[in-house]
Amino acid sequence: NQSLNGVLVRLGLSGGGGLVWFALCAVIGLSLLAVMAWLFRGGHDVAAMLTMAAYSLLASPVSWSHHFVWAVPALILLVVWAHRSGSRTLWVTAAVGFFIFLTRIIWAMPYEPHLAELEWTWWQQLIGNAQAAWALAFLVVVAFFARNLAVRLDATTPRS
Numbered sequence: 001n002q003s004l005n006g007v008l009v010r011l012g013l014s015g016g017g018g019l020v021w022f023a024l025c026a027v028i029g030l031s032l033l034a035v036m037a038w039l040f041r042g043g044h045d046v047a048a049m050l051t052m053a054a055y056s057l058l059a060s061p062v063s064w065s066h067h068f069v070w071a072v073p074a075l076i077l078l079v080v081w082a083h084r085s086g087s088r089t090l091w092v093t094a095a096v097g098f099f100i101f102l103t104r105i106i107w108a109m110p111y112e113p114h115l116a117e118l119e120w121t122w123w124q125q126l127i128g129n130a131q132a133a134w135a136l137a138f139l140v141v142v143a144f145f146a147r148n149l150a151v152r153l154d155a156t157t158p159r160s
Contacts, residue, residue: 001062001063001064002057002063002064002065002067002068002106002129002131002132002135003057003058003059003060003061003062003063003132004021004024004025004058004059004132005021005060005061005062006062006063006129006132007129007132008020008021010117010118010120010125010128010129011125012118025058025059028055028058028059028139029055029059031143032051032052032055032139032143035048035051035139035142035143035146035147036048036051036052036146038146038147039051039142039146042146044146046073046077047077047142047146050070050073050074050077050138050142051139051142051143051146053070053074054070054074054135054138054139055139057070057135058132058135058136058139063132065104065106065107065131068101068131068135071097071101071131071134072101074097074138075094075097075098075101078090078093078094078097078138078141079094081145082094085145087145089141089144090141090145093134093137093138093141096134096137097134097138100130100131100134101131105127105130106127106128106129106130106131108127109124109127109128110124
């Protein structure tokens with residue numbers, strides 16, 4: 001389970017922390033409304049759609065690793081933006097995403113039906129939650145670039 005709920009459970013918060021999970025999802029979701037508005041205004045409809053896809057997987061109570069098929073177009077988007085902008089941040093985010101999704105690294109961690117992941121070390125938590133962590137990083141990176149794109153658009157749009 002690569003949702004925020006799954007991450008919280010693996011960190012030892014029984015049931016995903018209930019209020020913690022809800023509060024995280026509310027803050028992230030409300031913040032992303034502005035991000036998606038900036039993206040739509042800038043003509044980046046696909047990026048807005050991928051932003052909602054990433055958020056819905058994180059906010060869902062259960063998001064299995066195979067639900068992350070949206071990562072393929074998200075990685076393509078990052079590579080295109082990185083190529084156009086020359087941004088190291090975009091290149092690194094894309095490279096890390098390719099590594100996580102191509103290697104399926106989350107499956108390298110010990111797993112048993114009786115919640116062996118509650119015994120994970122910090123580095124095992126990092127690897128075992130890699131898809132959720134990457135989705136959060138994707139949202140942060142897209143939010144940063146969406147805001148910059150909107151600011152640039154506002155600066156070049158003639159005022160009447």
